[in-house]
Amino acid sequence: MNIVVLLKMVPDVVEELKIGDDFKSLDSDWLRYILSESDEHALEQAIILKEKYGGTITAVAPEAPEVDDALYSALAKGADRVVKIKGEWDIYRAPGLAFVFTRFIEINNLLGEHTLILSGSQAIDDLEGELVYYLAERLGLPGCCVVTSVQYNSDGNSITLLKEFSAGLRGEFEVSLPAVIGIQAAENPPRYIPIAKIRSIMKTQKIEEIEIPLEGVPPGIAIEKLFEPVGLERAEFLEGNPEEVSRRLVEIFSEKGII
Amino acid sequence: MANGIIIYIEHLKGIISDISFEILGAARKIADDTGMTLYAVLAGKTVDSLLPGLGKADLVITIEDDSLEMPNPEAIADILNDVGSAKGITLFMVGGTNVSSGIGAILSSKQKIPLINLCKNVRHENGCILATNQLFGGKIFSEIKIEDSKGVFCIYPGSYKSEAGKSDKFPQTEKFDYKPKVSKIKFNKIIEPDLSDVDISKEDILVSVGRGIGNKDNISLAEELVAVLGGAVSASRPVIDQGWLPLNRQVGKSGMIVKPKLYLALGISGAPEHVEGMKDSSLIVAINKDPAAPIFNFAHYGLCADIEDIVPVLTESIRNKKG
Numbered sequence A: 001m002n003i004v005v006l007l008k009m010v011p012d013v014v015e016e017l018k019i020g021d022d023f024k025s026l027d028s029d030w031l032r033y034i035l036s037e038s039d040e041h042a043l044e045q046a047i048i049l050k051e052k053y054g055g056t057i058t059a060v061a062p063e064a065p066e067v068d069d070a071l072y073s074a075l076a077k078g079a080d081r082v083v084k085i086k087g088e089w090d091i092y093r094a095p096g097l098a099f100v101f102t103r104f105i106e107i108n109n110l111l112g113e114h115t116l117i118l119s120g121s122q123a124i125d126d127l128e129g130e131l132v133y134y135l136a137e138r139l140g141l142p143g144c145c146v147v148t149s150v151q152y153n154s155d156g157n158s159i160t161l162l163k164e165f166s167a168g169l170r171g172e173f174e175v176s177l178p179a180v181i182g183i184q185a186a187e188n189p190p191r192y193i194p195i196a197k198i199r200s201i202m203k204t205q206k207i208e209e210i211e212i213p214l215e216g217v218p219p220g221i222a223i224e225k226l227f228e229p230v231g232l233e234r235a236e237f238l239e240g241n242p243e244e245v246s247r248r249l250v251e252i253f254s255e256k257g258i259i
Numbered sequence B: 001m002a003n004g005i006i007i008y009i010e011h012l013k014g015i016i017s018d019i020s021f022e023i024l025g026a027a028r029k030i031a032d033d034t035g036m037t038l039y040a041v042l043a044g045k046t047v048d049s050l051l052p053g054l055g056k057a058d059l060v061i062t063i064e065d066d067s068l069e070m071p072n073p074e075a076i077a078d079i080l081n082d083v084g085s086a087k088g089i090t091l092f093m094v095g096g097t098n099v100s101s102g103i104g105a106i107l108s109s110k111q112k113i114p115l116i117n118l119c120k121n122v123r124h125e126n127g128c129i130l131a132t133n134q135l136f137g138g139k140i141f142s143e144i145k146i147e148d149s150k151g152v153f154c155i156y157p158g159s160y161k162s163e164a165g166k167s168d169k170f171p172q173t174e175k176f177d178y179k180p181k182v183s184k185i186k187f188n189k190i191i192e193p194d195l196s197d198v199d200i201s202k203e204d205i206l207v208s209v210g211r212g213i214g215n216k217d218n219i220s221l222a223e224e225l226v227a228v229l230g231g232a233v234s235a236s237r238p239v240i241d242q243g244w245l246p247l248n249r250q251v252g253k254s255g256m257i258v259k260p261k262l263y264l265a266l267g268i269s270g271a272p273e274h275v276e277g278m279k280d281s282s283l284i285v286a287i288n289k290d291p292a293a294p295i296f297n298f299a300h301y302g303l304c305a306d307i308e309d310i311v312p313v314l315t316e317s318i319r320n321k322k323g
């Protein structure tokens, strides 16, 4: 039961985002990078599966700011092997990443009969979306996204998973292995690892580095421009101290017949 | 320009999804502006009962097969690919819903055409198809231009009014011959949400907490407010994923669609996946520390402030008012 987890760093959107001088990318001076939230859940789901059924976890991420921290943290959580793919990543989006990742799997001979490939179901910078399905198509495997639970079936050749639809509806599916699955949320929230544990891992374990030849990588589609949201009606902002704005809100609620 | 657009009509449990009407309206406009033919692909175990109302399409292409009982992205992409090849069309529109997720990337891989995700406004200008996309949780928009009519546009739900795609005309139809392939994904069953304690879609007032609430204990701030205001506590996805509130409290794309008289958003950034679930509320009030939070683009009233400073005072004011 080998699991490969694909991770990617993305800009933290709680921070201020500034558009770069080219109007086509974000100004990287302003960005703080974090591990894509759903990737964090994918890693957690992998660890839950390993704890239940055994097996090994390989976590791989393209080079990006702060990625070493994320990979050491993956080791501390229970990944057996972590790999950083060297290179300039900004220009390669989902189709390009799927190409590179497929090469990574081939070069390392990672695709076994029961291999499970997990990733986040969607990243925040996802213009060309759906990496999981691009990968599934390249590898000739079944793919499924927006998944919130994965169990191995007793036959050992398949998994049962829950996929979210809308309005709180979910679907249960059975998928034969090997497969590529996009995790939206793990069965449990991602575990917390104390910094001290990550520090000690940094002293004893290593991040492997690999370069992937890029001939044939599909180009991403060109962005004409980035801009801040326009054409939306902004809220009327209430100003003042907490007592003043509360009083104003109470008036508004009364006017609208809410209280 | 190309000679046509192909759109996918999504449906679940015998009901056409709203997104399909949004796309019908959007694609109708592009087709009218360019003289293209609008084809709508409708696939399922049986589809006759779904046909009335799809009259905005020039032709509805139907595929019936037992294997299509549940919308399987692999099979749908396969069908769209076959229909596209048969008609010589390389321009597609599909819904950016959980149900349809995957169709775009599989079709893009098969046809070797780009997938443009998170589109909120797809339009025709000077022989090109343009799209606006919402990235980074709705904080930044991008613009994409396709000059050769080749692409799969994934339309974000709620981007268009579905009324524009509705029609009481019965459409022209054509059956399409499709040989299903063996799938490695088997559908078992649908799981309904557990609404035994509360159905937030039926509440008049929702006090909704997001990650900005900080920790589980702080949820009591919202509960105390609800105790004086009425209604129920709901939440954004991270609060549910952390296990701070049960699944049936989630508002949004995967959660419940709500339209209360008052939606009070506490520490919710207003990501598209959340807004999808609450944007039609009658009165939206947002409290958030970040003046650039996208929620302020949807709220009627905004307070740029810390939840912990405002909410206890607000609760007290309402208690006094109600006496």
Ligand SMILES: Cc1cc2nc3c(=O)[nH]c(=O)nc-3n(C[C@H](O)[C@H](O)[C@H](O)COP(=O)(O)OP(=O)(O)OC[C@H]3O[C@@H](n4cnc5c(N)ncnc54)[C@H](O)[C@@H]3O)c2cc1C
Pocket (backbone or CB within 6 Å): A014, A121, A122, A146, A184, B098, B137, B209, B210, B211, B212, B213, B214, B235, B236, B237, B238, B239, B250, B251, B252, B253, B254, B255, B256, B266, B267, B268, B269, B270, B271, B272, B273, B274, B277, B287, B288, B289, B290, B293, B305, B306, B307, B308
């Ligand atoms: C396929 C898919 C389905 C999804 N389905 C859903 C869904 O159903 N529902 C959903 O909600 N999301 C859903 N999401 C997730 C969505 O993209 C966002 O990640 C999520 O809505 C963010 O939640 P949030 O606003 O609570 O958190 P954040 O985006 O982290 O925002 C927290 C906000 O709190 C503010 N804040 C912090 N501290 C304070 C304070 N003390 N006082 C006031 N404000 C404060 C911050 O400024 C920030 O704006 C889905 C995503 C995907 C990809």
Ligand SMILES: Nc1ncnc2c1ncn2[C@@H]1O[C@H](COP(=O)(O)O)[C@@H](O)[C@H]1O
Pocket (backbone or CB within 6 Å): A005, A006, A007, A008, A009, A036, A038, A039, A060, A061, A062, A093, A094, A097, A098, A101, A119, A120, A121, A122, A123, A125, A126, A128, A129, A130, A131, A132
């Ligand atoms: N090695 C990898 N290369 C690329 N993308 C990855 C990789 N690993 C994971 N992704 C993740 O796959 C998910 C889907 O990406 P996307 O298709 O861009 O939405 C995201 O959560 C990405 O962060």
